[in-house]
Amino acid sequence: MSRVHRLISCLGLLLAVCLCRPVGAQVSSELLSDPFDSRDLTRLLQQYVSPSVSQWIRIEGAHQAYLSRFERLEETEFVRHRTFVAERMSGVPDAATLREFLRRLKSIRRILADEDERLLREISLILEEDQQAALQHIQNIRERERLTVAYGGRSNADQAVALWRILDQWVVNLTPSELKLVELELSDYQARVIPLLLLWQAAQDSVLIALADELAASGIQSFPPADSDPAELERTLAAIREGLQQARKQSVATADKLEQINLRLVRTLESLLPDGRGRELRMRYLDHRYPEAGIDPDPGGLLAACLILLGDPDLPEELELSVREVLAAYLPADGHHLDRMVALLEKQDEEPLASDSERRIQLGQIQELRMELSQQVRRSLVGLVEHSSDRRIARFFGPTGVEQFITNDDDPESVASSSENVQDVDLTRGGPSDFISRPISTRSIGTLRALLEAESWVDAILETLYQDYLNDWRDQIAPLVEQCKKLQSNIHRYDHVSETVRVDRDALVGAYALAQQASRLVGELDTAFFDDLLLTVSEELQPDIRRHQLQHSLDLLIRGSDPIFSPRRVAYATPNVMIQLGRLQLANEERVRVDALLQSNATELLALAARARDVRFDCERRIHELNQRMEERLSDGSATSADYGMAYRALSDELLATYGTTSVDWTQAYGSFAQALSERLDVGNREAFLRDWLQASHPAVFRQAVDARPALVTSLEFEDLSAEQIETITGVLVDYERTFTDLSRELVEIDLRLGAFGAHTSEEEYDQWRVLQQQFKSAVFNRDQASMSVLRRLYLYLTPEQRARIPALRGFALD
Known part of the structure; x- marks a missing residue:
């Protein structure tokens, strides 16, 4: 592709991005906001208004009417809007079509704003006069959400840091006393930021109009255009760039004003909260404002560890004072270094370009000083450990080691495994070390010991085998894990001279080679341990041992992510079906049927799992290599983001031709194996197994679900319930379980279809992806609404004393 065509393609890409930003909206993915859902409305009313029970009943009715109106819209x-986008906005729309799109978009924005205003006006009529003033806060927050539904990160000069989003996450961790200190400042900021965001949105619309006019005036109808005189195209592009520059002046100016009030608020909050919370906010802000500067928001994780520790309500007072004293000395010293880094960054537009390299070197030197300071403070905190037996402080600042990891007593599949035992051998997801499974834990050995009901001599043999296994793991695998971790941490390096993050290919290849070698050795050690154990037990106990062996074999082979063939599953670990099976109490007949299935299917299943694991190995490595090549080409201007996408697609096609459908076959075989296991169980165990497996294998459906069932079930266990309460709550539970199950089943079906997309999917099939994504989000929204509605009803059915016993209701505070 010629340079001229690349420039035109970039302009086309800009138009496409402006029109079709993925915003995750409920009603439409075209720059429109979700309706005001129950969770946000409840949270904001609790925080600012605190309605009474009688008021909340009426608010619930107003909100349900609001949601009904949205369903009609x-x-x-919204259907007409999406139809227009699909039919008229493909390719390069002309100026008239683009103006019509913006007219329709503004019309729907007004409809959304009117519906929100109507809901809040109806709520205002329900509230007392002294409560109504606080409702303005909610109105400001809601308007900000509508204005920023498509607000990106600070990637362009016409976008300020989205500090309001950082504040939403930061304010959650404030104590009531801290929140009271900053409440007025936050309210003032919310009110001042909305007029500027209105101006920014209008300026962004004007950029689209300017671009369309310039394209029309230049006679450009497609990207890339038909063959034209290169000189004429260069002149046309120059005119377009000039037009865009003029059109963006207003949005750039608005972004500058937003940045000014952002900075003023950050400085004010840091002065109001000098004990670490204000610094935490400042670091988050700077990390977003200077994303390429390499500023470490928290050297060594020291500040985060201190804040978590100080947030423990049971921390002894003496330890709390000691940590606060150390932190009070650390923050000003680190702040001095931080101010020097910010000063260098703010001067980058004032000094000659020749000084950029020197400035980067200075930033790197200051960052090294900050890290040294952090390490000194950490050592002083370690000194506190020596004078304290409190494990909470030791967890953050005490010594750890490989030996603790190897002898970890925690269940390796447990989500709540202790952090102190695995810090030094952190098998993080999404990298080479993710393919290395943990050693057999002492808890698993305890389970085996109880299963065998062994005599003393058998127990001694088991202990000897396990100690030999640990010694081999320590000698052969632990060093490989450490080397793999070290190389993995060096794969991405920030070059202060070139101001880019580069991939060290030697570290990349070496890390994956070490992970592959360690994985092979783990498999050999596990197999040898279980084979030796099988020789020491009677024949009738061998099937139980083989079930444990299959569990550990699967744990090794299902590791790693698959961004090529199963991109939807990358964010989640693959569940081990044998763990779900192990949670059941099997009858003798069930054991016989399950063992027969394992005897006939386990070998083939493990072989397919091993092939799929090897595919994941190669896919991850090749993607890293692709990123390295394309990032270098992007930095020197020889490629565009469109070239990046085409290269990724070419790699997908190549891997598909190399490996065929191995990954897809494995996914289907694994699902079929789980279904076959369920069919070998009796009715009670089958239902429990399927429910457990369904939740584990569809984390996108269940991980963040709002589920009212635990609260309903807990309330029915109260001894002080009246007969009327029992009858009412039981009816609610029956109806809710039916609704929740139906909506979850719908989500699972959509999730299965979304999970099937990958390199093997045709371009035509991908057209359905966006539709399925919208259906999934709509179903999640409906399920959450049903759950929140039931929780509010339960709150009203119980007395204050009864509510206090249910954790899910403690935050409602509707009285």
């Missing part, structure tokens, strides 16, 4: 206005 979904079937009318």
